[in-house]
Amino acid sequence: MAKFGEGDKRWIVQDRTDGTNVHNWHWSETDCLEWSRNLLSKLLANLTLLDGEGNLFIRTKNIEKVEGEAYVNIRKGKIIPGYELSVALSWEGEAKDADGKSLLKVDGSVDIPYISDENADEDPEIRVTVRDDGPIGRRLKEAMLAKGKPVIEEKVRVYVQTMAQGGPAKDELEAKKVAPKAQSTTAGKKDSGAAAATAPVVEKKVKETNRKGFKSISLTEKFSCRAKDLYEILMDENRWKGFTQSNAKISKEVGGEFAIFDGSVTGNNVELQAGKLIVQKWRFGSWPDGMISTVKLVLDEPEPGVTIVKLTHTDIPEEDRYGNATVVENTERGWRDLIFHKIRAVFGFGI
Template identity: 75%
Template sequence: MAKYGEGDKRWIVEDRPDGTNVHNWHWAETNCLEWSRNLLSKLLSDLTIVDGEGNLYIKTKEVDKVEGEAFINIRKGKIIPGYEISVSLSWEGEARDADGKSLLKVDGSVEIPYIADENADEDPEIKVTVMDEGPIGRRIKDAFLSKGKPIVLEKVRVYVQSMAKGGPAKEELEIKKPSTNESSSSPAAIAPSTATATSTATPTPPAQTKKDTKGKKGFKSISLTEKFHCRAKDIYEIMMDENRWKGFTQSNAKINREVGGQFSLFDGSITGINQELQEGKLIVQKWRFGSWPDGIHSMVRLTFDEPEPGVTIVKLTQTDVPEEDRYGNSTVVENTERGWRDLIFYKIRAVFGFGV
């Protein structure tokens, strides 16, 4: 950020005698790299991954490296996180026989090359290596991939959520938050609001979300039509059966098959509630990404039409998709549409062989 006396004066604030940035109205930036190192070390160190299952014992040791940049910007009281970091940590494993005698002890490493705010709604790539690539060493490594990768991703999501809430600047933000009886002439009172920001200050009840966002700027719709050579009931079952979902996406899911039931997809990145279900014909769901502003839900409508036996046309309509996420990224609509195509419909074809 430019210093006073330099750059565009519209973005610069002359120092007040008391040094106060009132209500965080002016741009304030906090370096979070060291804070990120400390938090990720706390989250990822000394984690038990496997404790005796299959006569294996695996745990993480410590975070060896956190490099890159991380900061929190606050403008008009709005949190704008920015980070691009890589993380390295070490782990150890042991295989024992049925009598508890050690067969092999190994050391390994985990590399997370890219954790960034632009991909906050996606899980990062994780690379796992082991020092001994023999049969037992590979078995220990495979166990880490199976059991440890979800644990590591869960901890990374905690970090991402902590940054979204303000990281080390959160306390300062709370202290300087405008009071409810603030004068109407104050900057916070006259600041123009956006559709994605209003629910952060005053959460909208889920039942009112569609009504409140419909027709407002900042929201768009997605429409896709896909053809599959299979029965309509097959596609419906894949979408509504959590074990099949896990099979083709290789990610965790929890799916309740009842109207009013909740679901969680892609390791919790997507959550929602079933609104209407007709087996083999219709799925209507209230649906959101975790990176969207609080209180914002879209509506997903999937229809399954079987014009002839063995041919199914799936029509997707998703309304009230916010153009920006809580971090200010403006690629939400494009990423959501790409996710349906590449991570869901394409995966169904690739894994189950339902061609176009």
Template identity: 45%
Template sequence: MAKLGEGDARWIVQDRPDGVNVNNWHWTEKDMMPWSKKRLQELFSGLDLVPGNTLISAQATGVDKVEGEAIVNNRKNKLIPSYELEVSIPFEGTVKDGDGHVAGSVKGSVLFPYISDENADEDPEVRVSTSSQGSAEQRVKDAVLTKGKKVLYDSIRQFVAELRRGGTISSDANQAAPNRTAQQSQPAAAAPQQAAQQAQQAQPEKTHEKKQQKADGTQAIELEERFYARPSDLYECFTNAHRVQGFTQSPATIEPKEGGQFSMFGGSLSGRFTQLQPPSRLAMDWRFSNWEDGVLSKVQIDLSEPQAGTTELKLKHSSIPYQDRYGHGDVVENVRRGWEGQIFQRIKAVFGYGI
């Protein structure tokens, strides 16, 4: 990731006396760190990390560290974010006994060591620590790591979606915010019409894969990839839980039968098998956790062996929604990057199937 101000001078807009960027042809860079610090402070001030628990409470008190870089580039009204952030969130908690009396008070912090555009398709790593060790501290820590993970991830997803739109906060994004304590006020900024138009125009650059816009508003992509492996080897990379966990480096559950459920990347991706024809074809219903509830896309993978020991994979991924639940409109590009970077390239690297 290029640092702010270190882009190629041939593409960065220089100051002009008339202040005009003709046809928005060149790149413009916007430093998003000031906005990021302010927005993260808003999202994590008073956030209830253990909702619905009457005996254990934990409340975020803002952020005490936001380090790294966040930039949004704009070329011809296309917004291209680039960010790498480390975020620390302090919290205070209590543990009550069976009679409702406070049995212990706890202070701790949640650390996101790496929030980046490179892992935008995955839930980032999260670490929870407390200032001291004891029974109460352990109970609060466990609660935050279980019940609180969804709340934390929802807030991070909302932040990333707003960052990718250029830092504007829409009323829809505010409505999607997790529950907060009564003392926490909700941000009321609304996205200007111009920013909304720019977000709609922020389509990805053309890539080698085929893309289609369907009449129902969904999208489709087709990809082809070659592997130095047999079709049965690639088939197992999608139907064998040990292999899936091997290249994703995260928890996975796989039920390899038609109608069987699967979950990858710690639950951020899930679905079910609709067709299994080993070793040449798989079809799946496929969804990401940040899509609207009930939204399913369709995946078909065909495997052939044009040469001995070389497998050609053809992927058709259809019914991809245009937006996720947070109004983020580059879902199809994230899906493409996920297949290429998080699945195909990882399979090649981990199992040595690269050509």
């Protein structure tokens, strides 16, 4: 991977006096190392991982090290993140007896030797050590691995997703975009005709909701299967695990809770009609506190073996907790690429 600042200078645009990178044609490069240190510190430091379960108390302390390189390249509006980081943080644990008396306090460290854009779709290696080799110290280490490692993996995924969205260069990209020239009426009609001739099965709408700062998504997809089978796939945690390759816990009862995509999406069931309707409350971990959206999936089988799914996802915030304004776009892409298309790929329900 090329080092930050070592690219061919013919392809790196120096800042103009008017702040514009015309058409973003050449490389615009932003150093993100210090920004990465700050974000990873916010994500990983001072996390309570165990608060009395099994009389154990565990929390992370400080980020001790973020070394390596991180940058974002932008060319013609395309975001190209690059990073190779080694991260270390400290943690502390305490074991108490049934009366609340402290048995042992320990300190330890967590090392993440390699977070890289080349492995963005994989969870990084996480090493946990503790400065006590006795039985209680080993118990605290095992609890840290069991409870802390999944949380740390989820926080690293947030960093990876934020870098993929442009990191600190996102706002710069928006500010420097040059509006495309208006096309002639004739060209517009020609393009419309071509688009109509190649229109996909998927219908997509993104629109404002009644709440300021929120939007909704509407998608329509067709599957070659029975409606009852598709309903079962969407509501069965083992099948979710299969087609998403991630952990899932899904209740099949009204009012029951679910956690999918390794816990990055959580919520509960509002209304369920087998083979016909799924209404749920969804919340993404990267959203600001208190933000809860509504998902409605209507399943219709106009003829045996053909199912039409109409999705409406409302009350989606325009920005996540880090100020990234790509929440609606990412949510729509997630439904299409990570759910509907994956179901087709795994179960062969193509149209």
